[in-house]
Amino acid sequence: MKENLKQFYTYLEKMERLQNASSIINFDLMTVCPKNGYEYESETQNMLSTMIYDISKDDKYIELLCELNKEKDKLDIYQNRLIEKNFREYNNFKNVSSELYSEQLKSYSDSYSLWIEAREKNDYSIFAPALKKNVEITKKVLSLRPEFNGNYYDTLIDNFEEGFDKKDYDAFFYELKKHLIPLIKKVYSSPKKIRTDFLFRKVSISKQEEFSKYLMSLIGFDNDCGMLSTSVHPFTSTLARYDTRITTHYYEDNFISNMYSIIHEGGHAIFGQNEPQEIYDNHLQNSMTMAMHESVSRFYENRLGRSKEFIHFIYPKIMELFSEELGDVSEEELYLGINAVMKQPLRTEADELSYCLHIIIRYELEKEFVDTDNFDFSSLEKRWNSLYKEYLDIEPKNSVEGILQDVHWTDTYGYFPTYAIGNAYNAMYLEKMKKEIPVSELLKKGDFLTIKDWMKEHVFKKASLLPPKDWIRDIAGEDLNPKYFIEYLEEKYKEIYDL
Template sequence: MTQEALHELKSRLATIVDLNHAAALLTWDQRTYMPPGGARGRAEQLATLQRLAHELFTDTAIGRLLDRLAPLAENPDDESDDACLVRRVRRDYERATKLPAEFVSAWARARAISNKAWEQARRDSDFAAFRPHLEEQFDFARRAAEYLGYPDHPYDALLDQYEPGMTTAQVKALFAELKAGILPLLRAIVASGVQIDDSILHQPFDEARQEQFGVEVITRFGYDWQRGRQDRTVHPFAINFGRDDVRITTRFYPDFLNAALFGTMHEAGHAMYEQGTDPALSRTPLARGASLGVHESQSRLWENLVGRSRPFWEANYARLQELFPEQLGQVDLERFYRAINKVQPSLIRVEADELTYNLHIMLRFELELALLEGRVRVAELPEAWNVQMQELLGITPDNDAEGVLQDVHWSSGMVGYFPTYTLGNVLSVQLWECALADHPQIPEEIRRNEYGTLLGWLRERIHRHGRKFEPNRLIVKATGRPLTAEPYLRYLRAKFGELYGAQL
């Protein structure tokens, strides 16, 4: 009887996964190729698919099957695929049944319309045009939090959607620890008087050659082009429709090298995670990343710990010079390395250096809390954003496109998402240190453009498990201890202390 119930549960879940992948494919098309006039129709299509998926998942038949299969999940030490499936689906089911189908459908429709409105508003730097959509998205977020319930703060319910088990209080404590480590280092860098010239990165760079180099790099990393592709979009993202169709997007600037260069590495890190899940998990809710923080650890590891390292550029700089001889032919490796690692407060989050990046996340986290608590109204958001930017980074945007309108997340209702970027930064170094402890030869292999050992370690410790384990458990299994900021802060002090001669 258990096997029959398990077979029926998996069959029902497979249908739901297929519907969600169909909705994801429509979302990918919306953000890449869909003509602007299709926004309203696409909103209805996404609303229909997400309503159907939600209704199928919250069907009482799923609840009865989970009840019959409860003995499978009773032993927390049972790490079999079936036991993990029942545990994770039970958790998802209990959350999903709290959200009415009409609410899920209405939010999906509003997100699709809001996203297209944001694209236009960002192009025009017109916050007023986007404001009603943003007000609606935060209203949906507040209502979702009330439906879901929370122990201490409505943000807990929203954060849990992206980082299961994490609380607002834990994020505040982590951010306080990071701020206490980052701000003194930033002040020491300013006091050092060392000036790094990054003008070599702000020259005309042919788009086709930028793309060619990025493709070569992530192919060596291990991104499987038989199971993926790259396209252009306003705000880069990775998306999957199963482990065998995982796509990435990027954007190119004609006069700035970093955006596409490191953005391509970043999105490939996300995609290789999805491509590396165990095939046995396919068409189940376990066949994706454990959380967005764990996901971000993969993208930031490849982007920063590999892509911004000396060993990587010792292997690849000559090729970049070959593609851009006029721009970089007379620029030595050390000058280029220092340029791509320059610390300088900047307006755009996705272009921020490693040291100041988390300050961007802290700003967004604080504003989300303020909006949910009613301390700031959406109409006041541009001013609040600019004040926070000045306080944290010492700069103020000239327009809203470079400020409050720069990120896609709020237009898609993703309130509670931003902290996962910092969680990923922290975890990336914790994983990196463990990988080096197991395989000290990894830096030398990177110098030879060999990445199999590193990717294999990540496949074994992280990728293959998909969503079998909650993030905290997966992190302990992979590294031997819970998430900690110590390795990350140690890494920042070592790297930027050496670059700037800043001693702490």
């Protein structure tokens, strides 16, 4: 078996190398590739993806994997997890022909083009048939899994957050809705006026760049193992063991956008830069779920970055760097401003409180259109708008700020809910953290390193090793529970809006 494992690792190393090349190219494409160079370079990236795909379909690779899977109980926990993970992946796709796979990729890219066109023309009806086709082909692919049990959306949920299903999510979102919808309505009717004018004052890019460097080093980003670049949409990419990079987008009239992009992506990067060596030695790197990853970036962005304590710490630095632009803003005004509920239709611009309601809407819609036979996709926009009215009291002015706002439905379904699960995870581990280290005090003096060390030991260490249910239980001592997140939001927003 040792020999099998050794041979199997050779395949993984080859795939990791090709993935490294592909990630470097992707980073280049997203940050600096010139306009006319984009097409050829994307094709090169596609070639590398095909090479990785071909290895995963190689007879010898599959033979080794199946052999190892039979005896996986004799392996150590890392090896066991690796084989389990790779076998599941193989098993899920073994009945999908390369023709069907190509058809699926084509459906994705067609629907992306149509989504772009629909946005340009502000007309959902252009996108609707592509969405329908995409969902159909997704379901066809799911139905080919040997263990497929007839529940499409359950399977999609499990894809992104292993071990979870609709029942778990329904219970979770039920609690969220029950508390957050009444809370946001109260916020709306609060007479309290929060100053936000200063958030949109002009701040030069070069000053924002300086601020970015300061923030990155403050929160513990390792510049020897990563760097900062710019891209249309901020993102984080772990290219290799010692190379996790982040990007941001500078807007002259919205310096807050960059500030929280840096802290959010910086949080992702700190996770990427601090996975343990054993995880890499066992080829398990980046095996954590998206919700685990988002839990950390949102922890840095919201729980730390938007806290009163952090604003207290950062206020003098902001006054030093931006005295010209923000000299008339008090510490209290700054804190309230960055937490103001804006009542606007875009998820990506939402405050912490509204954010989860945006996600609930997408969750409910996805469940409907994936699990309803012969779903009428032409009716989806109406349904979208009515849920926005009901939960958030928002009426999108058009499709672009409504149903066409997110790119996600051009390929995947079941991904949106993980954004909310991530918030609940971090509320759970923050409860635990507070019992062990004085988080408020640390934030007030800007000591992020102690926080990072705790995260490293408790949150990062087993993220790529354990399935999410085991992972959160290991950290917090209990199963996923929305309670802590809800309590936090209620307390925070009641104070902010004098409720």
